[in-house]
Amino acid sequence: MQLYRETHAERIAKSDQNGMISSVLSVSAPLDVERIRADFPILQRKVNGRRLIYLDNAATTQKPRQVIDALVDFYTTTNANVHRGVHTLSVESTDAYEAARERIGRFIGADRPEEIVFVRNTTEALNLVAVSWGRANLQPGDEILATTLEHHSNLVPWQRVAQETGARIRLIRLTLDGTVDLDDYRRLLSPRTRVVAVAHASNVLGTISDLGTISEMAHKVGAIVVADGAQSVPNVPTDVRTLGPDFLAFSGHKMLGPTGIGGLWGRLELLEEMPPFLGGGGMIREVFEDRATWAPLPEKFDAGTPNIADAIALGVAIDYLDDLGMSNVRAHEVEVAGYALERLASIPDVTVYGPSDPRVRTGVVSFNLEGVHPHDAGTVLDEAGIAVRAGHHCCQPLHRVLDVAATLRASFYVYNSADEVDALVDALATARRLYQRKTA
Numbered sequence: 213m214q215l216y217r218e219t220h221a222e223r224i225a226k227s228d229q230n231g232m233i234s235s236v237l238s239v240s241a242p243l244d245v246e247r248i249r250a251d252f253p254i255l256q257r258k259v260n261g262r263r264l265i266y267l268d269n270a271a272t273t274q275k276p277r278q279v280i281d282a283l284v285d286f287y288t289t290t291n292a293n294v295h296r297g298v299h300t301l302s303v304e305s306t307d308a309y310e311a312a313r314e315r316i317g318r319f320i321g322a323d324r325p326e327e328i329v330f331v332r333n334t335t336e337a338l339n340l341v342a343v344s345w346g347r348a349n350l351q352p353g354d355e356i357l358a359t360t361l362e363h364h365s366n367l368v369p370w371q372r373v374a375q376e377t378g379a380r381i382r383l384i385r386l387t388l389d390g391t392v393d394l395d396d397y398r399r400l401l402s403p404r405t406r407v408v409a410v411a412h413a414s415n416v417l418g419t420i421s422d423l424g425t426i427s428e429m430a431h432k433v434g435a436i437v438v439a440d441g442a443q444s445v446p447n448v449p450t451d452v453r454t455l456g457p458d459f460l461a462f463s464g465h466k467m468l469g470p471t472g473i474g475g476l477w478g479r480l481e482l483l484e485e486m487p488p489f490l491g492g493g494g495m496i497r498e499v500f501e502d503r504a505t506w507a508p509l510p511e512k513f514d515a516g517t518p519n520i521a522d523a524i525a526l527g528v529a530i531d532y533l534d535d536l537g538m539s540n541v542r543a544h545e546v547e548v549a550g551y552a553l554e555r556l557a558s559i560p561d562v563t564v565y566g567p568s569d570p571r572v573r574t575g576v577v578s579f580n581l582e583g584v585h586p587h588d589a590g591t592v593l594d595e596a597g598i599a600v601r602a603g604h605h606c607c608q609p610l611h612r613v614l615d616v617a618a619t620l621r622a623s624f625y626v627y628n629s630a631d632e633v634d635a636l637v638d639a640l641a642t643a644r645r646l647y648q649r650k651t652a
């Protein structure tokens with residue numbers, strides 16, 4: 213099957229035709245990469261005796277000194293539980309935790325901080341919606357539309373709630389360049405549709421979904437839109453009010469923040485109507501022998517002691533991104549990914565998945581090297597100090613459509629540079645030589 217891939221010849225023909233790649237390369241550098249790199253201690257280390265070239269940012273990003281310091285500072289000076297104490301440390305800790313919620317809300321265009329629920333990660337955010345909203349609202353005959361490019365975390369929770377409630381899942385096809393096929397979406401949408409689960413950006417193809425149109429169409433039939441922002445919030449300036457979904461999930465660790473903290477933004481009226489996800493301390497108003505009533509938002513979704521330090525450090529990560537400017541972050545990503553797409557096209561046996569225009573994709577570039585298993589290529593790259601990911605990237609339905617078991621994925625962020633792309637291409641050429649010799 214030849215879907216969603218372009219051969220070397222096709223890519224060259226396209227770039228010659230519209231001059232797109234050369235025009236992208238002529239954009240002046242939007243970020244001072246050398247200055248940024250100095251903030252990331254891990255980038256000083258060596259791997260297998262070589263300078264670390266970290267191109268696995270779609271899996272998780274590295275952390276700047278400011279974020280690491282925020283964690284150390286919290287535990288050194290402020291550590292106390294939130295919301296439950298009248299002592300000074302508890303008040304300071306609560307203030308910093310709630311300030312982080314506000315900070316995160318502003319970053320994605322939320323109207324109010326109560327619209328932000330702290331979660332561990334995107335996966336937990338999406339499970340929260342599927343369980344809390346889904347169990348309360350879905351019934352037999354209802355339909356959940358998900359796209360073929362969903363990460364398992366925006367598919368499996370819906371499969372589980374569908375099995376419980378008798379609802380049915382249907383997958384929306386993709387166009388040849390790997391975006392959500394709006395015609396197929398229109399065909400599947402009906403008054404039975406209750407949920408549309410869609411990744412704002414694909415973690416394999418890098419494609420960016422037209423969330424505005426998708427949301428508008430869903431709302432016309434009375435469905436809610438649950439957007440997975442794991443790969444878009446870190447890179448693409450995001451405003452939930454203009455994009456129009458009903459929920460947006462994201463992970464702090466993919467945007468310079470710590471692991472174990474993420475966010476779920478939801479429309480206030482939906483969050484207010486939904487039953488809590490977890491029960492326990494912190495989320496109640498009153499508890500009786502046989503029942504309880506719930507605290508107002510955001511505490512209703514904050515059962516147990518939350519991840520206070522990491523939430524505060526995520527606020528600092530967001531400050532860091534804001535200082536860089538999200539439009540500069542995006543422009544840098546387009547530039548580096550564009551250069552990578554151009555350089556990869558110079559290796560004859562490389563198949564790149566997704567569109568060749570870096571302006572319609574994020575900094576995620578998945579590809580295969582003919583005749584070399586992605587894990588073997590990944591090992592050769594590791595020997596050169598280059599970290600990429602090899603596998604199905606938690607997108608098995610998409611890989612089935614691509615007709616490959618696995619791909620190699622290089623993903624770029626604010627500290628990556630053109631010379632790191634050159635090193636990647638050189639190491640791939642080595643992998644090709646080594647494995648071609650082996651199989652010859």
Ligand code: PMP
Pocket residue numbers: 270271333334335336363365366411413414415440442443463606
């Ligand atoms: N959705 C997408 C598009 C992702 O790329 C990822 C992470 N690979 C996730 C969801 C899940 O994120 P997390 O592991 O932080 O829950």
